[in-house]
Amino acid sequence: MGILFQIAVRNLIAAKRRSAMLGSALAAVTLLLVVLLSLSQGITDNMIRSATALSSGHVNVAGFFKMSATQSAPIVSDAPRIREIVKENVPGAVHVNARHRGWGKLVSESGSLQAGFNGIVLAEEPLFSEVVQLAKESEYKEGGRDEVIGDLSGLSQPGSVLIFASQAKRLEVGVGDALTITTETLRGNRNTTDVTVVAIGRDMGFLSNWSVFLPRETILDLYGLKPETTGSVQIFLEDEAQSEATMAHLRGVLEAEGFILMEHQAVPFWAKFENVNNEDWTGQKLDLTTWEDEVSYLTWVVRGLDTISFFLIAILVFIIAVGIMNTMVISVRERTREIGTLRAVGMPRVKVLWMILIEALVLGAVASSVGALAGAALCLGIDAAAVEVPSDAVRVILLSDTLHLVVVPRQIATAIVVFTAITGLASLVPAFRASRLQPITAMQSI
Amino acid sequence: MEDSVPMSAIVTLSDVKKDYPLGKLTVRALKGIDLTISTGEFTTIAGPSGSGKTTLLNLVGCVDVATEGVVTVAGQETGKLSDRELTKLRLHKLGFIFQSFNLIPVLDMFQNVEFPLLLQGGMTKAERHKRVRDIVDRVGLTDQLRQRPNELSGGQRQRVAIARALVTKPQIVLADEPTANLDSATGSSIIDLMKEMNEQDQTTFIFSTHDPHVMERAGRIVKLVDGLVVAG
Numbered sequence: 121m122g123i124l125f126q127i128a129v130r131n132l133i134a135a136k137r138r139s140a141m142l143g144s145a146l147a148a149v150t151l152l153l154v155v156l157l158s159l160s161q162g163i164t165d166n167m168i169r170s171a172t173a174l175s176s177g178h179v180n181v182a183g184f185f186k187m188s189a190t191q192s193a194p195i196v197s198d199a200p201r202i203r204e205i206v207k208e209n210v211p212g213a214v215h216v217n218a219r220h221r222g223w224g225k226l227v228s229e230s231g232s233l234q235a236g237f238n239g240i241v242l243a244e245e246p247l248f249s250e251v252v253q254l255a256k257e258s259e260y261k262e263g264g265r266d267e268v269i270g271d272l273s274g275l276s277q278p279g280s281v282l283i284f285a286s287q288a289k290r291l292e293v294g295v296g297d298a299l300t301i302t303t304e305t306l307r308g309n310r311n312t313t314d315v316t317v318v319a320i321g322r323d324m325g326f327l328s329n330w331s332v333f334l335p336r337e338t339i340l341d342l343y344g345l346k347p348e349t350t351g352s353v354q355i356f357l358e359d360e361a362q363s364e365a366t367m368a369h370l371r372g373v374l375e376a377e378g379f380i381l382m383e384h385q386a387v388p389f390w391a392k393f394e395n396v397n398n399e400d401w402t403g404q405k406l407d408l409t410t411w412e413d414e415v416s417y418l419t420w421v422v423r424g425l426d427t428i429s430f431f432l433i434a435i436l437v438f439i440i441a442v443g444i445m446n447t448m449v450i451s452v453r454e455r456t457r458e459i460g461t462l463r464a465v466g467m468p469r470v471k472v473l474w475m476i477l478i479e480a481l482v483l484g485a486v487a488s489s490v491g492a493l494a495g496a497a498l499c500l501g502i503d504a505a506a507v508e509v510p511s512d513a514v515r516v517i518l519l520s521d522t523l524h525l526v527v528v529p530r531q532i533a534t535a536i537v538v539f540t541a542i543t544g545l546a547s548l549v550p551a552f553r554a555s556r557l558q559p560i561t562a563m564q565s566i
Numbered sequence: 567m568e569d570s571v572p573m574s575a576i577v578t579l580s581d582v583k584k585d586y587p588l589g590k591l592t593v594r595a596l597k598g599i600d601l602t603i604s605t606g607e608f609t610t611i612a613g614p615s616g617s618g619k620t621t622l623l624n625l626v627g628c629v630d631v632a633t634e635g636v637v638t639v640a641g642q643e644t645g646k647l648s649d650r651e652l653t654k655l656r657l658h659k660l661g662f663i664f665q666s667f668n669l670i671p672v673l674d675m676f677q678n679v680e681f682p683l684l685l686q687g688g689m690t691k692a693e694r695h696k697r698v699r700d701i702v703d704r705v706g707l708t709d710q711l712r713q714r715p716n717e718l719s720g721g722q723r724q725r726v727a728i729a730r731a732l733v734t735k736p737q738i739v740l741a742d743e744p745t746a747n748l749d750s751a752t753g754s755s756i757i758d759l760m761k762e763m764n765e766q767d768q769t770t771f772i773f774s775t776h777d778p779h780v781m782e783r784a785g786r787i788v789k790l791v792d793g794l795v796v797a798g
Contacts, residue, residue: 123681462670465682465685469653471685
């Protein structure tokens, strides 16, 4: 096999122009695939980061409380007990917090918008403080200063609110300005409270468009809730891949503790109101979800990008495969005499087949490795440069205001293996033809 | 012309005919050849162009099969062998020397000579290298071991081809006009080398030629005209 490898490599070098052209095309497609995969992974990463910072834990114990058959609220009535159960039964949890949920209108002097309210205890939210970055004034105010105004710690004071840059633009407010919140209590009364904007966060894509954050006390006052209630107990795991398994385990534990659980539905809590209101029960039912369930309405972004990538790459791969096949056919034709000589001196057909295949596989492996590594370097460079995304629409899709690409070594290795294998497959026909060459082709002169 | 030493038959052809399609026609290149070549003979196949020399060598070289008749090489009836068996026969019993040398251009001289041994397998690296060095030494190319074919002269290339043909110690070496692409002095030295190998190893040499100077060095001359043996 060693000599066949040497022949293959030296033939590739001998036909350097052809090898370079084919290799470049193969490397370019591999590079494109790596960039698309990294972009897709980046969006997924953004999704996890923004979802777990803004609206969900890796696993959530939430629920609905129904005062009557047709009226429900997203409330867990005994949060302290659930937190205790979670602490005792989820050893992989690195952090557990509780958030209140609500929905209402934010009103400023010049505008209003609908938003989802998150009542938080800032001291319990290390991930939130780490992930949410404050926007410079110039990002939400025309002629604003190029510096961050306000402080996240202000959110620990009652009557404060954190909004995001796009919301601040629509409401035309800045840090220190007042907003009025109007909402409907659980008993159907309207309630209003005034809050002060203490911080304005950088946009985090789709999710930050309708999320605002208030101190927990403000939500309790606004909705007239008891202190032991919450909207959702959020569990953050050491390994997010364990989310499904943890949820399944917790379901068993909570049922054993006497809680009534809703059937699992992989949709966010707000999409369940209609069904819950049509069901004939009252009281408390718990609803367990994972972060993926809570952002399931956003996975179309990743699915869409992956689908487009798949078709784009498939078309390019087809073109490349035809190119490889043609090139190898030409190469075999040019070397008919040489192959015939090898057959004449006693080379078996299978070795001729391997000789051509090895040539293609070496080309495929080298070209796809170069393309994949160049793609990885490009992605890391773009990510490090934190390139701003100029279009709001694209920001919504990317769930970030900067281009975020995540290079996954396993994907790089897969791209190399797949493209090498494709090169090998595309060369099967010419390799088979070469192996069927008769030794007499070399004997034209004997 | 030298006298041939009678020995056991290594190649026999009995009423061998070979047809080739030529468009809608069929051309009969060999019209009923009966020929026996004994072990250790230094035989030349002579005849004008189109007389069937190459066709005859192709059949003996197991790279083609007869349309009719029986070809026996090293005790095996080639018409009854599969492609795999024919390949094995070529690898272990036959050596080829081509008019245009047909060396593998991307391998150096040493690797070209070593190649059939690699295909055969069954030898250690040390044994293989010793065998290659010995044969290279005998063809007088010890100083060109790492040169590629395009760095060698025509005569040197043909010496490499001879070394490659002989390195496996085959029973028969076939050569089609081995001196056709060489000047007369180089051609003569190549025939000397082949003759020397023939005498030292008792390897059977069968080669074709047009050249009367080459013919007169042969132990036996088989003359072909229009696909029939007319002398020898």
